[in-house]
Amino acid sequence: MALVLSQLTPAAAQDRPVSFAELAERVSPAVVNITTTTMVADRMGPQGMVPEGSPFEDFFRDFDNGPGQPRRSSALGSGFVISADGYVVTNNHVIEDADEILIEFFSGDEMPAEVIGTDPNTDIALLKVDAENLDFVNFGDSDGMGSRVGDWVIAMGNPLGQGFSVSAGIVSARNRELSGTYDDYIQTDAAINRGNSGGPLFNMEGEVIGVNTAILSPNGGSIGIGFSMASNVVKNVVDQLQEYGETRRGWLGVRIQNVGDDMVEAIEGLDMARGALVTEVPDGPAKDGGLLAGDVILSFDGMDVPDTRELVRMVGNAPVGKTVDVIVLRAGDEVGLAVTLGRRETMEPVAFPDTVEPDPAEPQEVLGLMLSEVTPELAERFQLAQDSGLVVLDVMPESDASIKGIMPGDLITEAGQQKVTSIAEFEERVQEARDGGRKSILLLIRRQGQPQFMALLVNE
Template identity: 60%
Template sequence: MSIGVILSLAQATMGYARGAPDSFADLADQVSPAVVNITTATMVAAPTGPNLPNFPEGSPFEDFFRDLLPPGQGDGNGDQRRNRRSQALGSGFVISEDGYIVTNNHVIDGADEIEIEFFSGETLDAELVGTDPKTDIALLKVTSDEPLAFVQFGDSEAARVGDWVMAMGNPLGQGFSVSAGIVSARGRALSGTYDDYIQTDAAINRGNSGGPLFNMDGQVIGVNTAILSPNGGSIGIGFAMSSRVVTTVVEQLKEFGETRRGWLGVRIQDVTDDVAEAMGLASAAGALVTDVPEGPAAEAGIQAGDLIVKFDGREVENVRELVRQVGNTSVGKSVRVVVLRDGKTMTLNVTLARREEAENQPIPTSAPAGQPMEKEVLGLTLSPMTDDLREQLGLSGSVDGLVVRNVAEDAQAYEKGLRAGDVITEAGQQKVASVDDLEDRIDDAKDAGRNSLLLLVNRSGDPRFVALSID
């Protein structure tokens, strides 16, 4: 009887599941004309090296020694082999009838020649319009006498885990190939600042790079970019850069030939549970400002210690989300930034600069190290900053705070990563210049019923917030 109940429950549950497509054939027929194979050629200079020993023509030793030497070395008669051409294979897809093609940057990186092969067998030479190494996206252009079949981008945000998807490309140089699977996860990050990958179990292999990941409406919701594999082949863990990211990059490459991302001009960190407790926050959310170098944020009045909770009308969950929001915002746009400061919200208007230009500018640094009147607090041996220390450490006259001389290895401060040479510039989001200042901040936190104190710690110009227990 219990078995019957289990079976009936299983059958009832299955009734809610959406069945697999009967076939992907119609979808494959629909999109195939817009998917392309990409072959690149690069001239590789012949390496220099010793020539072969001289042997009589036809001697077996002649072939033996030639096989041992790498390509491009001499043939024994003083001749050098010519520079050789290196070829690479990848995939892409046409996004407009006038010949714009999207692929991965690593597919065409360094290529001297780029050839596009269409599903019909026709081939055309392509020109590089622009690349974005940060998202591994490249835009190409071909010229055709006839309008080209193309596909459109879909909304990757509408894709749900479990939705069917279809990948198409040129795996291992085998030509046009289709694989199907589901969306395994969304919002994956690999190593890039702007990563927003869709994970899929649709088979993706070498050569699929740059190819499209389709939803069931034939829209591109991702660009197949990478796989996780111990053996170099598909094991069902593939990653496609989401169309949410790709569309913005493509629009900028098409218009400018380069990316032009917004830049806020702050250093930020995520809010951990202990940092949230130290700040008296209800939840660990937002982006905590650790430093404000010269730039848009400084001009707008944003300060170190501010918690950015909303950017341009959108809630900020964490650092990664804020970085993407800012990067996707137009350069020169004035945006409203809501920050939490001293328990109160403030709205500031910031005019964004261009990130690519800012990345080439040096950022002012702050400090490490130590001298006189030492005192131990919270497992830290501290001393005030002095002119001698500033000179010794090469710091500007504006740098102030408490220099960490030593950290007890059994102290929580050591577990949190504090080390000798760090400089504590703030405690409880207030400046500290003496150990007495720090002890006052500890007393204030205890009076407020808090169990931890938020410190702003500067190490070699890299500030970060650390929460230490004061129980």
């Protein structure tokens, strides 16, 4: 063992860079400091300057413009030049609501910038300065060599207003998700602080593989957990902002959820938890293409779908108007469909109507659930978003339904991937599952209007 270690140590030492100086010198001219100025209402009257009732209160009032008067507020950030003619990438939160944006180059020159476009979903903004022959850097492949966990990276920017600064570290983790739909963050231990936002994360080839965006910290300073939006996401956004001044993401037009391990046995033909389970299909591209609620999307545009997060990213990165092949699992068979994608920004806000015919009936207990067909009184009592299906009035203690978290007020609209509008239909679906040798049945439940599938044991 000692011999092996002695042989590995020199090789490991050779992989460690002796210095980052040449790399830093090469890319620094393309990194910029960004100063923004915003007019904000000044809520500080005399009471904010001296204690209320102080003998100096009248004195300060004489020299005060009064509460609510506007004042200038400045903020600092970072960015980087991506073209010789002056396109600059930064974070949206760096320049959001700014009245003036000033770019400071490594040489000390300063120039005003205009906003070409922004994308709050990925926190990316594209700026433009009126210049030519600028030094610039290129995007690298954030999924390729140089972006692996353990690879060396350097972060550059304007931390805490200290001017051009370089920090080094490694890629600590990949595919981190913070809060956004399209999140794909690279985690790094290279020091990132306030002011670094919008600056580049470089691989050892001098390519931008991430845009420094956020840190995890209990005190506001770097503790070695920083996040950079992956360049493959950023480049797609920047291309759209440069061409259209806005994003134009593909839109499939379905509501989806992940397939849980407890659902696999209840979905005919599924061998493991994978794909995206369709919970609702409103009017739109998916409906026009033949998708149905209860379908499991296994493949999109030739790519396997591991989960809902990846499907959302695939669809969002696909061109608007493209016709893509979608493979779904339906009733145990794989079905190929062709869907022409819409545009998410314009179609999604009006995509999910909530109107269906009512169908009242008497309550009854099935599978540990006290169920009733919807009545106007129950619809009002539970504030149901639609009036067709079975409303849960009560859940029997220690039942599988209770363990799975089903609650009074939940609305069951499908059982066994078929619509149910009556208790009799629900019992038929349950019996079909038993007769088919299944241990559980898949229910589509709406809670406060939001759809979700749950698998419930049928032999309790």
